[in-house]
Amino acid sequence: VPEAEIAVAHGQMHEEPLEHVMLEFSQGNVDILVSTTIIESGLDIPNVNTLIVNDADKLGLAQLYQLRGRVGRGTNRAYAYFLYAKGKRLTPQAHRRLKTIFEATELGSGFRIAMRDLEIRGAGNLLGAAQSGHISSVGFDLYCRLLQEAVAALREGGIQRTSPLQLPTIDLPMQSHIPREYVSDIDMRLTLYQRLAKLSTTQQVADMADELKDRFGPVPSQVANLLYAIEVKLLAVDVGIESIDTDDKSIVLRMVEGKQVDKALLEKTLGDGVKAGTNQVRLDTKRLGSRWRTALLKTLQAMAKG
Template sequence: KAAENGKQVAMLVPTTVLAQQHFSTFKERLAPFPMNVEMLSRFRSEKEQKEIVEEIRDGRVDILIGTHRLLSADVQFKDLGLLIIDEEQRFGVVHKEKLKQLRTQVDVLTLTATPIPRTLYMSLSGARDMSTIDTPPEDRLPIKTYVAEYDERLVRDAILRELDRGGQVFFVHNRVIGIGVIAEQLRKLVPEANLAIGHGQMPEEELEAVMYNFAEGKYDVLICTTIIESGIDIPNANTLIVNHADKFGMAQLYQLRGRVGRSAARAYAYLLYEKHNPLSSDAHDRLQAIAEASELGAGFQIAMRDMELRGAGEILGARQSGHIAAVGFDLYCRLLSQAIEQQRAQRSREDAEPARLWQSPLIDLPIQAQIPEEYVADSALRLKLYRRLADVDNIEQVEELEKELRERFGAPPPALQNMFYLLRLKVAATRARLEAIAVEDGRIVIKFGRDDPALQSQLTVQFNGRVRAARDRAWLAGPQVDEQWRAHLLEVVSGIRIANEAE
């Protein structure tokens, strides 16, 4: 659509092999349309690259597919309208921001099966829009995944089992130094197999020939680095063996596993680690998460687990993961929401109003409030519902959402009822311009954020001694051990709101 409207489209991919694959697919599918599709990568000669760069500058290229070569200083777009980043987890912040700076008004579409923690959190927090594809292609089967110590008998059996059914095998060893030694060991271990080696430091013509011949079925086993990680589509390869799997990141392992099982045949993945070398706790967690997330479309689940293990990173900085424990998750969300709201406000008017979410008081009460997994089983759906709950800012929205969940999933369990209570309390406290509601020394304390003698007197009289007030706060009198304190607290906060509105 962007190209039809006269805008140029740039597609950034991480590897030359994937760039070639996309280029061939785009050329084939867009052949009936008057669109010029080009590719920039090291598979192009220097002369061809210069000609393509000139065509880009003149606007004669409609769709450009390329690797990091797109980020070079000599690549100048005439009218870039859309940037597509494929396999986004393979790029750093600097790479992506550099291309966005080519124009201030560029639509960005990010494609990934396993978003990095920063991108995932930006989507969940509202800084980015997100859509998910939950339906796998027809006839696809989940990949059987095994985690085990490296054992030559296991490797031989896995390779022969695949060859016996006419398939092919990926053997991943992510060190160019030593990959030849591994190849020799496998040749001795499985002399029946025809082996080839592929890695990113090979001359481009040789690598292209190896990948082409493997895709054509001329080799049984491809011993390779993670160069196959990004988007390689060889339906006949249905067994993956990863050597030293504990050295890989979670998203890397998921992407590698996605290279098999791309047809109707059952695929197998073996994640192997060194014998007599105990796994670190982080490596154990990564491998366990991959093995457990074996169902189709588990990338979102993997990404969520990755964010839990690594943290959400810096939204405005360069780190794409990292812990936020120093400020706490609640304050982190508030600060992020404030920044987003203020930026949006500044676009529409010069004098931006304070962010709405920043005005929401801090509510810290001994109440378990959540959407239980047994009530909404799908983790992605639960996250979307949490996001909708966080966006509620009036009683009508609370009641509508409660009604919707009741109709979709049945009567809400106690933990969810607690959440709706807290939402009602939050709405009332926000309108009352309160600073916080929390438990201190066993008492529920309501903090005004200001010293208000008139409000103190009014609360004491209105609630007939059930509320005591002094300086910038009030607290509920008497024991708060039964359920009545909840209704009482909501009544008091509503009374403060009415008093403020009457001023």
């Protein structure tokens, strides 16, 4: 379009020239703005109706959503084109991001996109709280539960706990999540994750497994792993374990500060493949093979009895 007036905007420009470019564009004196992702937030220009994003596969889902929101803010129909190099083989994550932004066109789709982004990128340590901070570190739902417990304890006559609540971090050599193929609706998956996070007894875990099987069919390995990890976490809380990590060819259980392991009891009860120290227990996954899952549960149960 030879007659089009074109301007450029990017983050390395000084404040005054950048402000002048954006003002000219918003007033309609510039027809085409070539820009970096600096425009992804904070702009409200109703007369903009077309957006073209190059190398869109390199951007995050939140960025794609914010960029798409720069058009269609007026009464005119808007168009957003997300491009990637011809013949380029997209990563699975990039393909899912672009598919999500393509599908989420209805009003109020921001929450759905946020939850899909959580699934694509991963939720971090879902079963632990080994981070600093408050809401941002443990998650809103868990924070509310902790607050609810504290209020309930105060109403019952005071908090008896002498140290902060320690939730063990769990890092086991297995995939644990709810696959999209098992529960296709993202809102339902979110609800199930919230319910799983609230389980507080091993019996509730077993009941949840039965419910999932009844509602959605046979439980796939990823979901079985998730239920197993939750059961492990509940047992670990009871015996005062700070973390359960995968370390080389071993699974290592580390106790919270001031808590010790009954070495004689464990080695006598569990035998080969399990070694106990003063404040940690190590399971040899190479020696135990596929039996490490059963051995881990037995170890935690033995520690609880001790």
